[in-house]
Amino acid sequence: MSGNELLSDQGLRIDGRKPNELRRIRCSLGIFSQADGSAYLEQGNTKVLAAVYGPHEIRGSKSKALHDKAFINCQFSTATFSMGERKRRPRGDRKSTEMSTHLEETFSAAIRTELYPRSQIDIFVEVLQADGGNYTACVNAAMMALVDAGVPLKDTVVSCTASLVKDVPLVDVNHVEQSGGSPELVVSILPNSGEIVYMSLTQRFHIDHLSKVLDTAIKGCKDIGAILNEIMKGHLTKLDTSLQAS
Amino acid sequence: METEEKSIRALKCEQSVLSRADGSVMFSQGNTVVMASVYGPLEAKIQKELSDRMYIELNYKPKIGMPGVAERGKEKLIKTTCNHIILTNLHPRTAVCITVQEMQDGGTLLAASINAVCLALLDSGLPLQCLVAAVTCLVDKKDRIVLDPCINTVKEGYKAMCTFAFDSQKYNMILSHCEGQVPYQLFQKAMELCQKASHVIFDFYRQAVLRKFSKELL
Amino acid sequence: MATDHKTLQPLEFYKTFLDRKTRPDGRSLLEFRRMTLNAGSIGTADGSAIVKCGNTAIICGIKAELVAPERDEPQKGLIIPNVTLPSLCSSHIKSGPPGETAQAATQFIAELVNNNIIMDLETLCIKNSKWSWVLYCDLLCINLDGSLLDACVMALVAALKNLSLPVVSYDEEMDKLISNIEDKMGFHGIKQPVTSTFSLFENGILISDPTFEEEQLAAGVISITMEGTSVTHLYKPGGCTLNEKQVKKLMQQSELKTKEVVKLIEEACSPMGVEPID
Numbered sequence: 001m002s003g004n005e006l007l008s009d010q011g012l013r014i015d016g017r018k019p020n021e022l023r024r025i026r027c028s029l030g031i032f033s034q035a036d037g038s039a040y041l042e043q044g045n046t047k048v049l050a051a052v053y054g055p056h057e058i059r060g061s062k063s064k065a066l067h068d069k070a071f072i073n074c075q076f077s078t079a080t081f082s083m084g085e086r087k088r089r090p091r092g093d094r095k096s097t098e099m100s101t102h103l104e105e106t107f108s109a110a111i112r113t114e115l116y117p118r119s120q121i122d123i124f125v126e127v128l129q130a131d132g133g134n135y136t137a138c139v140n141a142a143m144m145a146l147v148d149a150g151v152p153l154k155d156t157v158v159s160c161t162a163s164l165v166k167d168v169p170l171v172d173v174n175h176v177e178q179s180g181g182s183p184e185l186v187v188s189i190l191p192n193s194g195e196i197v198y199m200s201l202t203q204r205f206h207i208d209h210l211s212k213v214l215d216t217a218i219k220g221c222k223d224i225g226a227i228l229n230e231i232m233k234g235h236l237t238k239l240d241t242s243l244q245a246s
Numbered sequence: 247m248e249t250e251e252k253s254i255r256a257l258k259c260e261q262s263v264l265s266r267a268d269g270s271v272m273f274s275q276g277n278t279v280v281m282a283s284v285y286g287p288l289e290a291k292i293q294k295e296l297s298d299r300m301y302i303e304l305n306y307k308p309k310i311g312m313p314g315v316a317e318r319g320k321e322k323l324i325k326t327t328c329n330h331i332i333l334t335n336l337h338p339r340t341a342v343c344i345t346v347q348e349m350q351d352g353g354t355l356l357a358a359s360i361n362a363v364c365l366a367l368l369d370s371g372l373p374l375q376c377l378v379a380a381v382t383c384l385v386d387k388k389d390r391i392v393l394d395p396c397i398n399t400v401k402e403g404y405k406a407m408c409t410f411a412f413d414s415q416k417y418n419m420i421l422s423h424c425e426g427q428v429p430y431q432l433f434q435k436a437m438e439l440c441q442k443a444s445h446v447i448f449d450f451y452r453q454a455v456l457r458k459f460s461k462e463l464l
Numbered sequence: 465m466a467t468d469h470k471t472l473q474p475l476e477f478y479k480t481f482l483d484r485k486t487r488p489d490g491r492s493l494l495e496f497r498r499m500t501l502n503a504g505s506i507g508t509a510d511g512s513a514i515v516k517c518g519n520t521a522i523i524c525g526i527k528a529e530l531v532a533p534e535r536d537e538p539q540k541g542l543i544i545p546n547v548t549l550p551s552l553c554s555s556h557i558k559s560g561p562p563g564e565t566a567q568a569a570t571q572f573i574a575e576l577v578n579n580n581i582i583m584d585l586e587t588l589c590i591k592n593s594k595w596s597w598v599l600y601c602d603l604l605c606i607n608l609d610g611s612l613l614d615a616c617v618m619a620l621v622a623a624l625k626n627l628s629l630p631v632v633s634y635d636e637e638m639d640k641l642i643s644n645i646e647d648k649m650g651f652h653g654i655k656q657p658v659t660s661t662f663s664l665f666e667n668g669i670l671i672s673d674p675t676f677e678e679e680q681l682a683a684g685v686i687s688i689t690m691e692g693t694s695v696t697h698l699y700k701p702g703g704c705t706l707n708e709k710q711v712k713k714l715m716q717q718s719e720l721k722t723k724e725v726v727k728l729i730e731e732a733c734s735p736m737g738v739e740p741i742d
Contacts (some may be wrong), residue, residue: 032607033519034554034676046505052553054646059558067665075559077550081525082510090548109588124552126606129508319571322564326702327518330684404581411702418705422686422698426579430695434708 005164015044022160022220025070025227026031027141029235037149041141044174045131048055048139052149053142054116054121057169064120069113071120074103076138076175078188083223102198106188108141109197112152121151125235132175138194139188139198140206140228155190157197158228162187164205169216169235194218248316250425254381254394257450259362261369261458265337266444270368273362276396277352280359282366288341294444296339299334301341306359309348324360327380327411329423333373353397354382354422356409361447368455380421381440382407385428391436393443408436412444475681480668489675491670494717496660496673497611499725501618501732503626509626513732515619517676519609523609524619528629530641533578533589533647541588541596543574545604547616554676557609562601564709573603573620576657576689581696583654585625595641599627610661610675613699617659618725624654625733646681657696659689660718664704672717677711 006014013019023044032038035051040114042048042066065071076099077091089096107123108224123136123145146153163170163182170177178184183203189196205213255276264270269284287300294301304325305319313321328344344366346359360380367374383397385406392399400407406426415422419437429438470477480486491497499517506512508526533540546589547569551559562570576582589596601623603616631647634640663682665676676680689696695715700706 029578032521034607034610047506049552053555056555075551077552079523079525079604080546081506081527083508086527086529086600091550122551124550126550126552127605129506131508155574222723227495315567315571315574318567322568323701326684330702330704408698410556413705415706416707418707419700419711420705421702422700424697424699425558425575427581427696433695433698 002072005184006177007168007170011168012198013170017169017175018246019170020216020219022223022227023174025224026074026139027144027231028226029144029231032149033078035145035149037147037151039141039144039148041137041144043133043137043172045129046127046132046133046137046174047129048137048141049126049128050145051124052122052142052145052151053124055116055151056122058118058120059084065118066097068117070111070116071122072104072108072113074100074107074113074123074125074126076100076127078102078130078134080215082130093123100195101136102135102200103138106157106198110143110155110157110190111146112180115152129148130175132173132178135159135186136161136172136188140224144228144232148235151218155192156225156228157188158191158221158225159188159198160188160217160224162217164209164213166208169209169213170219171216179227183213185191185213185217186212187219187221189218192220251291253295254396254446255396257361257447259365259450259454260368260455261365267366267370268383269366269368269372271362271365271369273358273365274347274350275352275354275358275394277350278354278358279349279352280355280362281347281349282359282362283345283347284342284363284370284372285344286370286372287337287340288343288437290323290339290341290343294327294370295339298338300337301332302332303343305345307345307347309351320356320359321422323356323421324363327360327378328363328367330375330420331374331378331413332367334374336373342402352411353395353400355412356380357394359384359412360421362410365451365454368451369458377448377451378410378411378420379414379451380409380443381443381447382409383436385426385432385436389432391432391439391440406433408433408440410440410444412441414448417441417444473679478496478645478678479504479665482665482671485538487671493541493670494672496721496724499618499621499728501728502730503526503622509623510629511623511625513619513622513626515603515615515622517611517615517673520611520615521607521683522603522612522619523604523606523658524601524616524622524623526599526627528602528627529598530590530632531598533593535593537595539589540585542598543577543585543601544598545577545601545603545620546570547573547605547612549605549608553605557608559741562617565612568701569616572613572687573616575719576598576697579697580621581655581689581691582620583599583651583663584593587651588692590632590641595632595634597629599624608676610677611673612657614661617657617689618729621654621656622729622733624651624711625658625729627651655691656726656729657689658718659687659697660714660721661687662683662714662717664706666704668710669732670710670714672721686714689701690716690722692719693719 026042037052136159188198267283357380413423416450510527664684
């Protein structure tokens with residue numbers, strides 16, 4: 001599919017959005033009873049579940065224990081029915097392992113790991129329906145689950161993607177745009193300090209465009225951050241009132 | 247075959263066939279041959295250790311190839327049955343390792359495996375709460391119940407194949423496992439038939455133990 | 465005080481409740497947990513359903529593919545079930561290859577499927593020994609709190625009823641398949657088996673729909689699968705013994721649950737607008 005079809009002459013994207021428009025975000029917290037924290041997040045048609053267990057003692061080999069901080073264990077998994085083609089291996093393939101490592105790195109930067117030496121925090125994410133921006137949805141969902149679990153964070157982490165079509169930067173890329181051959185820049189930031197904790201780019205574009213696309217992605221992150229903040233606040237006030245009532 | 251099959255096939259066993267195991271048996275029921283071994287009580291692995299009872303590890307080895315999902319299903323069935331018959335709380339923080347090796351498939355492997363494990367446990371001298379006897383029966387396409395079917399009968403096709411296990415105290419049901427679909431009346435009839443047949447197996451256990459000890463005394 | 469008692473002597477803690485014919489979560493002994501069912505919520509799957517039985521939650525997604533049937537059964541299609549318990553669903557599940565619980569559940573569902581208890585596999589065949597549907601039914605547990613099999617069977621049946629596939633027919637002369645993406649179809653004759661799980665305690669006490677905790681403490685478990693009023697499968701993997709009177713009592717309870725579940729599935733799957741073909 002050529003770039004022309006991804007952006008119409010009227011300046012609208014294939015799913016009818018404006019270039020700087022996010023997909024609808026829906027999120028609910030505390031949906032599981034078993035996990036210490038959990039969240040379900042929808043970003044357009046991308047649906048993700050996240051669960052957090054911990055901090056608890058190290059499971060499996062004790063050699064993973066770190067003497068000065070908590071060990072973050074992430075598992076990224078994609079349901080077999082989440083994509084157009086059936087996925088044979090939900091986890092453990094190269095792409096999933098890579099995603100898991102990236103999540104571990106991202107959250108090691110955000111969690112105050114130094115508070116829990118020799119312990120472990122598990123973050124599990126499961127993509128139920130994939131429509132582009134899986135990684136960003138996972139980061140956002142996992143962050144909400146961490147908030148639900150009450151794990152101390154330095155700052156929230158939010159993630160967003162951006163692309164470039166006909167020299168116009170697009171925010172929050174969906175599957176069609178992603179597979180249509182346009183570049184995809186994934187950015188995770190700590191919104192309060194504005195620090196970038198993760199950034200990756202697929203495909204190429206001229207370096208002159210980078211600042212423009214990056215700005216779009218960061219703007220997208222901040223917008224998502226604001227939406228998630230509201231949801232978080234709503235959840236916490238509800239929790240607060242129910243606590244007071246009891 | 248006009249009359250319904252009412253008896254079970256010939257039972258044979260040889261105890262203490264393995265020199266290294268605490269208890270072992272080669273058991274045959276008609277053409278079905280199964281070998282079982284018991285090692286234990288052993289030191290349990292730290293992750294598997296249970297503070298109030300013994301951990302039972304059960305491995306089912308098929309005749310060829312690696313154990314798959316079907317074997318795991320069998321393992322679970324046999325293991326939970328063992329959990330009931332072994333007095334597990336007498337040996338807390340230990341493990342027992344039971345291995346079942348399929349030798350020849352003449353139909354009713356599950357029932358033969360359970361009987362073999364029971365004999366091997368008897369041979370090992372682990373304290374047991376009761377004994378267990380498993381019997382399989384098959385409901386063929388004409389709604390006739392065939393007790394302890396051989397492999398040819400199984401291959402002819404059937405409506406349902408049910409395996410039951412009973413305890414030696416009150417002959418209550420410990421295990422029930424059905425493949426296929428039967429109306430409840432027929433199911434109940436099949437269960438009663440198997441319950442009666444289980445007495446034959448309990449008698450066989452008695453004979454086997456008598457034989458073993460009379461040999462040892464000589 | 466109560467929590468101390470529970471951690472130190474979980475079984476005694478439970479028995480004090482059971483002796484008074486109640487349970488820690490407020491249910492009576494033979495009461496089932498509330499069930500909810502949502503069909504068709506996963507857009508990327510050909511058929512899907514989400515089931516919640518109390519806290520236990522299962523997502524079933526079906527992906528269909530066209531293949532040549534197995535050589536020894538050329539007139540049959542295939543349903544390949546797979547129960548996954550990711551480490552996300554409970555702190556008791558370790559990551560890595562599927563554990564015993566998951567494999568035993570997969571085997572249980574596979575037995576139901578292969579004995580035509582779910583549906584007649586011959587309806588999946590398009591052309592004898594040439595083409596048939598294979599339905600990969602992935603059952604993903606997202607929250608594990610006991611009675612896994614009940615929720616799995618319910619999710620599988622609902623997802624099969626929700627299934628919508630392009631109409632495919634076989635052209636004899638051209639020797640190929642003709643499909644029309646626009647026309648969608650489901651399958652007729654999906655049966656409605658319902659599994660009910662019960663836990664047994666040593667002193668002959670029976671409880672319905674056990675939670676994970678109750679399953680761990682109980683001396684045995686029994687799963688009864690019924691279709692309408694007839695028993696199709698009785699699965700009792702060892703554990704403590706059961707006499708016939710008790711079995712009868714459990715049958716009555718399962719019948720009650722079966723009615724409720726069938727109603728729930730019909731409500732959730734009816735307004736699909738997809739015409740099943742013959």
